Amino acid sequence: MTMATGQLANVIMTVPYGFHGKYAIGCCFFIFNLCLVLFNVTMISLRFYWYPSTFKASLTHPTESLFVPASVVSFGTVLMNITEYAVGNGKSGFWLERTMIVLFWVYCGLALAFTCGIYLIMWSTQTYTISRMTPVWIFPAYPLLIIGPHAGRLSSRVAPDSALPIIVGGFCLQGIGFMMSLMVYAAFLYRLMTQKLPKESLRPGMFISVGPSGFTIAGVITMGQNLPGSIPENFMGVGQQAGVISLVMANWMGIWLWGLAIFFFIVSCGAHWSCVRHGRLQFALTWYSFIFPNTGLTTATFAVARALDGCKPIRILGCVFTCLLVAGWFFVFSMMVRAVILKDILWPQKQEDRDEGGWKTENPDLTLTKSEAGDPYPNGSSRRQAGF
Numbered sequence: 001m002t003m004a005t006g007q008l009a010n011v012i013m014t015v016p017y018g019f020h021g022k023y024a025i026g027c028c029f030f031i032f033n034l035c036l037v038l039f040n041v042t043m044i045s046l047r048f049y050w051y052p053s054t055f056k057a058s059l060t061h062p063t064e065s066l067f068v069p070a071s072v073v074s075f076g077t078v079l080m081n082i083t084e085y086a087v088g089n090g091k092s093g094f095w096l097e098r099t100m101i102v103l104f105w106v107y108c109g110l111a112l113a114f115t116c117g118i119y120l121i122m123w124s125t126q127t128y129t130i131s132r133m134t135p136v137w138i139f140p141a142y143p144l145l146i147i148g149p150h151a152g153r154l155s156s157r158v159a160p161d162s163a164l165p166i167i168v169g170g171f172c173l174q175g176i177g178f179m180m181s182l183m184v185y186a187a188f189l190y191r192l193m194t195q196k197l198p199k200e201s202l203r204p205g206m207f208i209s210v211g212p213s214g215f216t217i218a219g220v221i222t223m224g225q226n227l228p229g230s231i232p233e234n235f236m237g238v239g240q241q242a243g244v245i246s247l248v249m250a251n252w253m254g255i256w257l258w259g260l261a262i263f264f265f266i267v268s269c270g271a272h273w274s275c276v277r278h279g280r281l282q283f284a285l286t287w288y289s290f291i292f293p294n295t296g297l298t299t300a301t302f303a304v305a306r307a308l309d310g311c312k313p314i315r316i317l318g319c320v321f322t323c324l325l326v327a328g329w330f331f332v333f334s335m336m337v338r339a340v341i342l343k344d345i346l347w348p349q350k351q352e353d354r355d356e357g358g359w360k361t362e363n364p365d366l367t368l369t370k371s372e373a374g375d376p377y378p379n380g381s382s383r384r385q386a387g388f
Helices: 002-014 022-050 053-060 069-085 094-125 135-145 147-155 160-195 200-229 240-271 273-277 285-290 292-307 312-341
Strands: none
Touching (some): 002 022, 002 069, 002 292, 053 094, 069 094, 069 135, 069 147, 094 135, 094 160, 135 160, 147 200, 160 200, 200 240, 200 285, 240 273, 240 292, 285 312, 292 312
16 A cells, blocks of 8 residues: 555656646655555554564565565655655755665665565475465565666766765666566466466456566666766776766666566456456455556656657656556555445455464464465455555
8 A cells, every 4th residue: 555655656756747736746645655654654563562473473474474575665665755755856955865865775775685584584484386376476576676766766866976876776786676576477477377367366466567677667767867977987997988878778678678567567457357347356455556566667658758758659658557547546545445444354354364364363362374375365365464
């Protein structure tokens, strides 16, 4: 919920066409997302305070551990919002610029630690089978995947001597996240070839496969465009020539990956046709996968348009994506509120609170079991993962 809301605020500011109220609309999503983050942090902290055993269990549970990095992604999304709406707009002081630079490097350390840590815990404590594989396996790499877009935005709003390290660090860490995702892509395609499409309740998670390419495109192109103005003399032995070469390479790399993102988007949409036609798609928290990964595709589309000298058809396509995302967010959020009222979620024996989902209701301490290993959403359940 917080990742989708925060990234939607970034998408609105990325729209290349200005209109009255654009900044205000984006700020509304930004401020509302801050409220959601504070609410989730408070509630999950109370959960761990009242039931201490669930903290360790969250890190080792075969399902919930996959979503622990969501807390880091939510933090990174807030930092991106602050950079987008406050840094370099002429209204904030120099102190905020320096603070955001420090927080950027803090986030880089957290993202790397959580991604490596969660994958290490998974590989040490769990056994997953290819038949249970979904793109949710990519999720622990997502904290690294938003570093590139953040680095691209921040580097354009700070001094050149500070921008260059941010760009270099962004390229390196974005590469780690994308290459990890690319290897999981291979397992996902193999699973589709041998096991057909996932169950209807799991198919919204297919959109997670759109995110790695989308966020990487937005990050690489933006960083490449900011690099020529940030490099010193004799950089890599060639000075400004290195910036020009890097810019062209970044643009072509982004255009190349854009096709991959579009491919996974079309496949994910097509996989939902039978669900929608037969009315089999019941609300679950995985519906936010319709929003968050596709914000990466939308910002990537605008980045590709900039790389092609403001290609008007691609910019219009990005605007169409933006309108669909805004409408989709309101629909998903209202359906979530409806589900809470109707007790379809956040209720005993419902979706993420089913016994089959890993909860033992007979245990007063709510200790997590390790049943259904490898199935991110067993028996059609979604997860209230770490409150995010």
